Amino acid sequence: MTGRTSVTRAVEPPLGIVRLTDARGGNRIDDPLWRTFDTALRSVVSEPEVRVVLVEGLPGMFCSGLAPEPLRDARHRVPGGLGQFAEVLVRCPLPVVVAAQGHALGGGLLFALGADAVVLSRTSCYAANFMSLGFTPCMGATFLLPHVLGAALGQEMLFTGRPYRGAELAVRGAGVDVTSAPQVPAQARRTALRIARAPRRSLELLKGRFAQERLAGLARAMEAEVAAHDETRATALSSSRGRDAEAVPR
Numbered sequence: 001m002t003g004r005t006s007v008t009r010a011v012e013p014p015l016g017i018v019r020l021t022d023a024r025g026g027n028r029i030d031d032p033l034w035r036t037f038d039t040a041l042r043s044v045v046s047e048p049e050v051r052v053v054l055v056e057g058l059p060g061m062f063c064s065g066l067a068p069e070p071l072r073d074a075r076h077r078v079p080g081g082l083g084q085f086a087e088v089l090v091r092c093p094l095p096v097v098v099a100a101q102g103h104a105l106g107g108g109l110l111f112a113l114g115a116d117a118v119v120l121s122r123t124s125c126y127a128a129n130f131m132s133l134g135f136t137p138c139m140g141a142t143f144l145l146p147h148v149l150g151a152a153l154g155q156e157m158l159f160t161g162r163p164y165r166g167a168e169l170a171v172r173g174a175g176v177d178v179t180s181a182p183q184v185p186a187q188a189r190r191t192a193l194r195i196a197r198a199p200r201r202s203l204e205l206l207k208g209r210f211a212q213e214r215l216a217g218l219a220r221a222m223e224a225e226v227a228a229h230d231e232t233r234a235t236a237l238s239s240s241r242g243r244d245a246e247a248v249p250r
Helices: 031-045 068-072 082-091 107-113 141-149 151-160 166-171 181-195 200-239
Strands: 007-012 015-020 052-056 061-063 096-100 103-105 117-121 125-127 177-179
Touching: 007 031, 015 031, 015 181, 031 052, 031 082, 052 181, 061 096, 061 107, 082 107, 082 200, 096 181, 103 107, 107 141, 117 166, 117 181, 125 166, 141 151, 141 200, 166 177, 177 181
Parallel strands: 015 052, 052 096, 061 103, 096 117, 103 125, 117 177
Antiparallel strands: 007 015
16 A cells, blocks of 8 residues: 555455554545555455455554544535445445444544444544534434434434543443453454354345445435535534544543
């Protein structure tokens, strides 16, 4: 890979493994990351012996989401793959397990929640911090968070925009697996291997059934979100000047 973006792939049958390893950029979502991740994902899925995809990030940061400037300021171009990045794991024809050992923020959290199984760390932070930046959610967040984490918790996360430790999400009944940080990669791999016991075609058919419902929900949400997001994004820079969004508590 070239430049700042770093995405690696490996095939360890029956798993295809894609890792976000951009330590310098904090696995920030941008066009290069989108393109290289999509290429790596397609590559491992094309291997006939792969039945499940495992997605990993850095120990301290799974994905920091989109840089705030393009979302805050209408003068900046939002990366063209933004919406696709939110859907990429849903559209993957094979089941996807995410090991979010590090923090996942904004679009990074939505990306993780697009997987078929998600493992979070008790001590890392997970935030849908759009409202903290002054604009309404996008990328299908108003569907995905309530759908995966539960209606009450998902809506609260969107309204407050604050970071939640994985331990708090577990206590609140979030619909994902939460374990100690050192155990996240191993737990995610165990889950992936358990899923991979089924034949590839059976997994493809079941994934397609679940993906159809989820993609329909995401499409409806994105269409409903766009007007409010464009309006609030255009004014967020001036209204939030001098105020940094809280992303990770100290």
